[in-house]
Amino acid sequence: MQTIRYGGDYNPEQWPEETWHEDVRLMREAGVNLVSLGVFNWGIIEPAPGEYDFADLDRIIELLHEAGVGVDMGTPTASPPSWLRRAHPEIRLVDHEGRALAGGSRHGVCPSSPAYLDACANIAERLAERYGAHPAVELWHVHNEYGWANAACYCPVSTAAFQQWLADAYGDIDRLNDAWGTAFWGLVYRAFDQIEAPAIAPPGVNPALQLDWKRFSNDAHIASYRLQRDAIARHSQAPVTTNFMIPNCEDMDYWRWAKEVDVVANNHYLIAERPENHIELSMSADLARAVAGGPWMVMEHSTSAVNWQPRNLAKGPGEMRRNSLAHLARGADGLMFFQWRASRVGSEKFHSAMVPHGGTDTRVWREVVDLGGDLERLAGVAGTDVEAEVAILWDWESWWALELEWRPSEDLRYRERIEAYYTSLWKQHVTVDFAHPEADLSGYRLVIAPASYLLTAEAAKRLHGYVEGGGNLLVSYFSGIVDEHDAVHPGAHPGALRETLGLWVEEFHPLPEGAGPALDSGGRGRIWSERVRLDGAEAVGVFAEGPDAGHPALTRHRLGGGNAWYVATALDHTTGLRELLGDALDTAGVQRPTGVPEHVEIIRRGRYRFLINHTDQEVAVPGPRGVDALDGTVHTGDIPVPGGGVVITTIIEE
Ligand code: GAL
Numbered sequence: 001m002q003t004i005r006y007g008g009d010y011n012p013e014q015w016p017e018e019t020w021h022e023d024v025r026l027m028r029e030a031g032v033n034l035v036s037l038g039v040f041n042w043g044i045i046e047p048a049p050g051e052y053d054f055a056d057l058d059r060i061i062e063l064l065h066e067a068g069v070g071v072d073m074g075t076p077t078a079s080p081p082s083w084l085r086r087a088h089p090e091i092r093l094v095d096h097e098g099r100a101l102a103g104g105s106r107h108g109v110c111p112s113s114p115a116y117l118d119a120c121a122n123i124a125e126r127l128a129e130r131y132g133a134h135p136a137v138e139l140w141h142v143h144n145e146y147g148w149a150n151a152a153c154y155c156p157v158s159t160a161a162f163q164q165w166l167a168d169a170y171g172d173i174d175r176l177n178d179a180w181g182t183a184f185w186g187l188v189y190r191a192f193d194q195i196e197a198p199a200i201a202p203p204g205v206n207p208a209l210q211l212d213w214k215r216f217s218n219d220a221h222i223a224s225y226r227l228q229r230d231a232i233a234r235h236s237q238a239p240v241t242t243n244f245m246i247p248n249c250e251d252m253d254y255w256r257w258a259k260e261v262d263v264v265a266n267n268h269y270l271i272a273e274r275p276e277n278h279i280e281l282s283m284s285a286d287l288a289r290a291v292a293g294g295p296w297m298v299m300e301h302s303t304s305a306v307n308w309q310p311r312n313l314a315k316g317p318g319e320m321r322r323n324s325l326a327h328l329a330r331g332a333d334g335l336m337f338f339q340w341r342a343s344r345v346g347s348e349k350f351h352s353a354m355v356p357h358g359g360t361d362t363r364v365w366r367e368v369v370d371l372g373g374d375l376e377r378l379a380g381v382a383g384t385d386v387e388a389e390v391a392i393l394w395d396w397e398s399w400w401a402l403e404l405e406w407r408p409s410e411d412l413r414y415r416e417r418i419e420a421y422y423t424s425l426w427k428q429h430v431t432v433d434f435a436h437p438e439a440d441l442s443g444y445r446l447v448i449a450p451a452s453y454l455l456t457a458e459a460a461k462r463l464h465g466y467v468e469g470g471g472n473l474l475v476s477y478f479s480g481i482v483d484e485h486d487a488v489h490p491g492a493h494p495g496a497l498r499e500t501l502g503l504w505v506e507e508f509h510p511l512p513e514g515a516g517p518a519l520d521s522g523g524r525g526r527i528w529s530e531r532v533r534l535d536g537a538e539a540v541g542v543f544a545e546g547p548d549a550g551h552p553a554l555t556r557h558r559l560g561g562g563n564a565w566y567v568a569t570a571l572d573h574t575t576g577l578r579e580l581l582g583d584a585l586d587t588a589g590v591q592r593p594t595g596v597p598e599h600v601e602i603i604r605r606g607r608y609r610f611l612i613n614h615t616d617q618e619v620a621v622p623g624p625r626g627v628d629a630l631d632g633t634v635h636t637g638d639i640p641v642p643g644g645g646v647v648i649t650t651i652i653e654e
Pocket of ligand 1 (some may be wrong): 269
């Protein structure tokens with residue numbers, strides 16, 4: 001039987017040796033079976049170039065191993081030692097404003113710097129040589145959060161690497177000029193070395209250049225990861241990963257990253273003050289599962305407060321458990337925290353941990369121990385799949401492109417629309433997958449494109465085929481507008497989807513801030529209005545007011561065996577989106593439970609059914625028959641779920 005990995009970042013270098021013994025004893029008490037070691041210890045294990053001191057690490061690995069705690073072996077390259085910065089000042093990150101960043105923290109390095117990359121590959125290889133065959137080492141944790149504070153570097157080395165990346169991608173400078181539309185403002189290049197990184201400049205920097213810069217910067221980090229991964233693989237059979245920041249990192253394209261790791265590992269921190277923050281957590285988990293294409297692991301989340309938000313609210317009783325089990329329900333096979341023991345020193349001392357400053361006579365510790373017990377009983381969940389009938393399209397490139405400057409409205413925000421649709425589906429108890437726009441969508445009953453501003457011709461062709469083949473597609477405004485170089489698709493908007501949707505758009509009418517026009521079908525839009533001209537589609541809702549009064553706001557196009565809906569304004573759950581999605585879900589044949597309060601999460605994973613009650617009232621959730629996976633109770637009728645509680649059943653009969 002598989003196990004669910006449970007533990008956290010372990011930084012014994014911050015503690016005297018006697019504390020290590022207590023740590024290991026407490027880890028056993030809490031059911032910890034994996035810790036991430038050495039994520040930030042470069043300055044300790046390599047005190048001077050080529051001089052290594054592994055003595056403490058050797059001892060701690062043995063201690064953990066004797067206690068049956070596995071090691072997720074970190075490579076410490078997110079925090080380069082000060083000797084490296086001093087010997088090679090050119091490794092310093094140069095920010096968008098052209099400033100070279102000082103040391104004293106982590107991450108402030110150029111991802112393309114040869115001196116930095118050599119040193120990274122070297123320390124990874126030394127660690128792999130030494131520990132690659134150690135039976136405690138179950139996983140490799142390369143670096144930490146690629147792109148966290150150094151998504152892009154604007155130094156001369158990076159600029160030269162960008163030029164080379166472009167030369168490799170385009171081969172010929174005229175192909176680049178065509179693709180980038182450099183005829184505009186006559187920004188033509190005659191050679192690759194004339195191209196500058198898009199550092200601070202007057203407004204209106206070529207959007208195609210900016211998109212390729214994002215792609216290059218993402219690839220630079222991937223190349224840096226590969227160096228270490230390949231060095232490790234020369235000495236170790238253990239799987240290799242690095243921790244992602246889904247969905248809060250805009251800069252890394254995790255569809256691409258997921259192909260590089262053996263297991264997808266994600267860091268997620270609750271946004272404490274945000275209302276309904278558990279919905280954002282679910283979205284993160286669903287997106288992590290999507291890029292993984294199956295089970296994945298939480299590499300970091302928090303037992304309680306973090307230390308970097310404006311007001312770091314502590315989690316309430318039971319909140320950590322709901323959070324952790326929601327990740328598990330949505331496909332996580334590992335639940336790890338930052339961090340094991342709260343630091344006394346350094347910049348993260350007010351961050352929660354599994355062992356708080358107050359020690360073991362604390363609510364947090366008791367909840368940590370209880371969760372460890374639950375996870376042992378839930379071991380059968382590991383490796384099973386989550387099934388979804390609905391997919392939302394997600395594409396980091398569309399996020400990048402949509403939020404470049406000089407768009408029709410600054411209210412056109414990528415996550416704003418995705419979250420509006422995700423939230424409404426969540427509240428209707430519909431489990432969703434996320435999918436890349438060029439993915440095979442044929443297994444889904446309903447596909448939603450809330451923010452597909454950038455859509456390649458290939459993706460558009462696939463979406464068309466999906467609808468013709470009997471699929472249901474729902475597209476929100478300002479989608480299918482540009483190609484991968486931010487060039488408008490030929491003809492009227494939305495060029496990539498005109499035929500699929502059976503309409504064209506004559507004129508955009510972005511709205512002033514605040515509430516927008518009512519729709520005759522009920523509901524009220526925001527942000528956007530536009531003049532939709534039907535060409536095969538029928539109007540199912542009309543703007544009752546505003547610049548497009550009397551014209552279509554919601555349309556439906558029957559195409560082949562399927563349907564393509566279009567929404568020409570921003571609806572939210574309580575202003576028309578619930579009803580619109582309800583109609584689309586009904587047409588697509590997606591069943592939803594009835595009579596369950598909005599904030600009760602119902603997720604199926606394999607034979608398990610998770611009921612997570614985010615309200616403070618007990619609720620009764622209708623069948624199917626099941627056995628409580630934690631206490632063995634057989635549930636034949638409605639299943640009671642206490643306020644703030646979680647009930648997990650193994651289904652015995654559908
Ligand atoms: C993460 C990081 C950890 C720790 C944590 C605090 O972004 O990977 O090292 O800093 O945040 O919440």
